Amino acid sequence: MHEIEQHRITVEPYYQPYGNEIEIFTAAYANGLPLLLKGPTGCGKSRFMEYMAWRLQRPLITVSCHDDLTSSDLVGRYLIRGGETFWVDGPLLRAVKAGAICYLDEVVEARKDTMVVIHPLADDRRILPIEKLGQIFEAPPEFALAVSYNPGYQSVLKDLKQSTRQRFVALEFNYLDAELECEIIVRESGLERSAAERLVRFAGMTRNLKGSGLDEGASTRLLVHAAKLMVSGIDATSACSTAIAQALTDDGEMLRAINELSAALF
Amino acid sequence: MRSPLPLQSDEILAILETCFEVEYTFLHCENLAMTIAALKRPQQQLLLDSARRVAATQIQLAYELTCSAVARWEQLTPSLLESWAIHTLDAYDRAGLRAAMALVTDIDFFYRYRRQQQVGVVLGDEQQMLGHFLHALAGRPLAIAASELLWCDSETLYLPPVLMQLESRVENRKLYQAMAVFLWAQTRFGTFMPPLFALPLPLSDAFLALFATMDRLRLEAAIQRELPGQWRALQALSGSNEALSCEWQQLQLQLSEPACDVATVITLCQQHLGDLAPLPAPIYQGTLNIAAVAKVRQQRIERERALFKVQLTQLRESLPAKNQEIASAALANPQGEEADDATLLPDGGDWWVEQLSQQLPEGLKKRISSIKLDFGEIPPEYLTAAGPGEYELVERLEHERSAARVWEGTYHEEGASLYDEWDYRRQEYHKRWCALRELTIEPQYDTFVQETRQQFHHEIAQLRRRFEALRDENRLLRRQNGGEDIDIDALVEAESDRLQGVELSEALYLRHHRHERHIAVLFMVDVSGSTRGWINQLERQALVLMCEALETLGDRYAIYGFSGMTRQRCEIYRVKSFSDAYDATVQGRISALQPKDYTRMGAAIRHLSGLLQETEAHTRILVTLSDGRPDDYGGEYQGIYGIEDTRMALLEARRSGIHPYCITIDEQAQEYLPRLYGDAAYTLISDISQLPYQMGEIYQRLTR
Structure with missing residues (x-):
């Protein structure tokens, strides 16, 4: 099997749209515009990318960014084997060559100067010049670039450069309304509806505490984790405590409060 | 191992006499000494230690406590004695000698206290957890206060201490x-x-009792719907297994209807008053104090109406003229309910409905939900423009609640952060002891910074050059085991090695080394009264020099002044926060930094360490710029007490990964600074005029 085929998504991922994000993505894709997905962690950004890759029938290459990521890690590098040098494509170059969708997750985690390498790909030139090879790769129409970040972590140190962010069509993701979120939990975990509704209310309560002791409220992803544990026979309070409360905070009093909330709800 | 022999009564007497200063106080210690002599050595030690610790605060109190403890020795455990002593001292701090004495001499109190130590829970220990819990439930913070009576005034929940x-x-x-x-x-x-x-009014007791029962049943049903787990906990606590009478059962059904509201409860109450006895209240049911609630509610309604109308008027004035009417219509319905109305509005109306319902300022949204909690809706008269009376009320409120006004009117702790303070004599913290407020300095736009720049232009240029040298340039590291690129030189060498049959090196790559300083430094500047005059001037000049140089270096830095008077008014003056840019405002604030009162350093260090802690950086440095030892009004803080508290605050800071450093001009600093900062973490500048020059040098040394 060709290596790129591993990145093809063959089974439709479950994705619950909340607005017109699918149309916007499709239109941006058709016009060769890069996408910026903003939103808190665990609210469906990566799932949306999987879904769109499946829908558009393109391979999806995901790179989780971190602060040691260099531009060589993205475009590729020379390696040595048996005294010979040979070139290895990086994920970005592979995506360009194969006309895949390249998704840079948590892009602010990468250093600002690393991100400059995507600039020529993210404007109307849609090219990837690789100095070390002395070649310029032109992205085919099927290629798409998408990046995601969580504005909640935004600090002076972790912000996108204006020259980077102003190249993207931005889609904002947020926690879904209760009905849809409940639907997702039921679909993803098989939990019964009434329990899922309570989980969603529980999440709402933790989100009330954002900025007052919690950095973030419980994400949909955490709710799905808790729901899966519950379906496997773990009682609701333990599931909420291990899958949600402990994931949200280490503060003793806050943990107690969150655990008491789930005990009160279930 | 055998425990040491017990002390003899004459040895104990000598210790007690010193401890209670018998020479002046004439307290009788003979019997006490004899009783203690009969105890084992560890027990003797425990009693004498606690006597010493309490006597450091109040001798009479220590004497009585020791007598009381000896009398009840059989029922005491070491931890109970210790907590009893601390509790008594706390009472002394808060309410004076009489209150503390009562705790020591009252036998009932002792037994209550013993039970409390065994099974009791103190509100102070639960308050934070309950605060989070209620905040999550209510979606807004709710105030909790201690009161022997369990009730709620519609703003604050009063729970037993x-x-x-x-x-x-x-x-x-x-x-x-x-x-x-x-x-x-x-x-x-x-x-x-x-x-x-x-x-x-007045409501009869019979009516109130019946209302309380019925409303409880209604509330319990609501809790059962929303929080089934909590409802089960309530059931377990209610303790009554008796079945309800038929009449009550029927009423319970009616009261459990989701549509049942307080008006229905009142009607049912009026119907059954006289023929139905109220049910016994479960332990979690609070009392109703309707008159007090009405008063609080009335004050809130007036306050919120004024604030709402003023905010509304301000919002309306900020809108384009043609949208102002629409805006008030939209505001009446901020949640976008009854959206049909939107179609009745002129062109662009529905746009405003949408905009306003989503983008109302956060404060106004909260006010609207608060008003709705009182009335169920926004009363129509709220939507008229604010009049002069309302503006006056809002101004008065703002004035009263402003942190800067705390000393003018009645003392309040609103807007203050409360910090613990270490008492070395008790080896314990005074809990929530210092009320600290963060104030912003009004900038003074004058020529101070300009003049300083001119006066020190040479030094600034020099500092900049030095700081530039500190900036670690990005470098290319050769012969690495892994990296972005191939090191051709290394590869050629390796190839020739291979041909000669020598072992191959694996270090054939180039790696870009990028250095980030990632330092956050917070300057904590002493602006106590003693800096008046040229010390203050030099401090400010040094700050200007530092700012100018730090801008080159790119380190993150913040500047705060600190001063205050007594533990009830510790103040921090924000000159530049980490996120502020070094602009005309910050320069104006440096210029406006004037000497104030005293230096209660502990609270300031705790507050500023907290700020540093929130800042993202690999290295965090807290630089104190000071002219003397910790001191506060009344002299207590000046001695060992202040030094030990400051030391503890610095230890806490160090434990959280902050590097404290002190720059001082106090010639006696040798006496206490090594104990506070350690031998290597302070600099004594003997010639104050050198401060602006030296500060840059010290910073360079510190962060290299």
Whole structure:
């Protein structure tokens, strides 16, 4: 099997749209515009990318960014084997060559100067010049670039450069309304509806505490984790405590409060 | 191992006499010494230690406590004695000698206290957890206060200071939570709605008792719907297994209807008054003090109406003229309910409805939900423009509540952060002891910074050059085991090695080394009264020099002044926060930094360490710029007490990964600074005029 085929998504991922994000993505894709997905962690950004890759029938290459990521890690590098040098494509170059969708997750985690390498790909030139090879790769129409970040972590140190962010069509993701979120939990975990509704209310309560002791409220992803544990026979309070409360905070009093909330709800 | 021999009564007498200063106080210690002599050595030690610690604060209190403890020795454990002593000292701090004496001499108190130590839970220990819990439930923070009576005034939940009714700590904790949830339910499910206040006063006790029972049943049903787990906990606590009478059962059904509100409860109450006895109240049910609630509610309504109208007027004035009418219509319905109305509005109206419902300022949204909790809707008269009376009220409120005004009117702790303070004599913290406020300095736009720049232009240029050298340039590291690129030189060498049959090196790559300083430094500047005059001037000049140089270096830095008077008014003056840019405002604030009062350093260090801690950086440095030892009004803080508290605050900072450093001009600094900062973490500048020059040098040394 060709290596790129591993990145093809063959089974439709479950994705619950909340607005017109699918149309916007499709239109941006058709016009060769890069996408910026903003939103808190665990609210469906990566799932949306999987879904769109499946829908558009393109391979999806995901790179989780971190602060040691260099531009060589993205475009590729020379390696040595048996005294010979040979070139290895990086994920970005592979995506360009194969006309895949390249998704840079948590892009602010990468250093600002690393991100400059995507600039020529993210404007109307849609090219990837690789100095070390002395070649310029032109992205085919099927290629798409998408990046995601969580504005909640935004600090002076972790912000996108204006020259980077102003190249993207931005889609904002947020926690879904209760009905849809409940639907997702039921679909993803098989939990019964009434329990899922309570989980969603529980999440709402933790989100009330954002900025007052919690950095973030419980994400949909955490709710799905808790729901899966519950379906496997773990009682609701333990599931909420291990899958949600402990994931949200280490503060003793806050943990107690969150655990008491789930005990009160279930 | 055998324990050491017990002390003899004459040895004990000598210790007690010193401890209680018998020479001046004429306290009789002979009998006490004889009784203690009969105890084992560890027990003797315990009693004498506690006597010493308390005597450091108040001798008479220590004497009485020791007598009381000896008399009840059989019922005491070491931890009980220790907590009893601390509790007594706390009472002394807060309410004076008489209150503390009462705790020592009152036998009932002792037994209550013993039970509290065994199974009791103190509100102070639960308050934070309950605060988070209620905040999550209500979606807004709710105030909690201690009161012997369990009730709610519709703004604050009053809970007992200690709970020990139930047989274990766990149960008593659950009881606190149940009480809090019940009082929250009163505000959430509309007990304090207009129908209750429309009743003719005074309400008879019989009516109130019946109303309390019925409303409880209604609230419990609501809790059962929303929080089934909590409802089960309430049931377990209610303790009554008796079945309800038929009449009550029927009423319970009616009261459990989701549509049942306080008006229905009142009607049912009026119907059954006289022919139905109220049910006994479960322990979590609070009392109703309708007159007090009405008063608080009235004050809130006036306040919120004024604030709402003023905010509304301000919002309307900020809108384009043609949208102003539409805006008020949209505001009446901020949640976008009854969206049909939108179609009745002129062109662009629905746009405003949408905009305003989503983009109302956060403060106004909260005010709207608060008003809705009182009335169920926004009363129409609220939507008229604010008049002069309302502006005056808002101004008065702002004036009263402003942190800067705390000393003018009645003392309040609003807007203050409370910090613990270490008391070395007790080896304990005074809990929530110092009220600290963060104030912003009004910038003074004058020529101070300009003049400093001119006067020191040479030094600034020099500092910049030095700081530039500190900036670690990005470098290319050769011969690495891994990296972005191939090191051709290394590869050629390796190839020739291979041909000669020598072992191959694996270090054939180039790696880009990028250095980030990632330093956050906070300058904590002493602006106590003693810096008046040229010290203050030099401090400010040094700050200007530092700012100018740090801008080159790119380190993150913040500047705060600190001063205050007594533990009730510790103040921090924000000159530049980490996120502020070094602009005209910050320069104006440096210029406006004037000497104030005293230096209670502990609270300032604790507050500023907290700020540093929130800042993202690999290295965090807290630089104190000071002219003398810690000191505060009344002299107590000046001695060992202040030094030990400051030392503890610095230890706490160090424990959280902050590097404290002190620059001082106090010539006696040698006496106390090594104990505070350690031998290597301070600099004494003997010639104050050198401060601006030296500060840059010290910083360079510190962060290299």
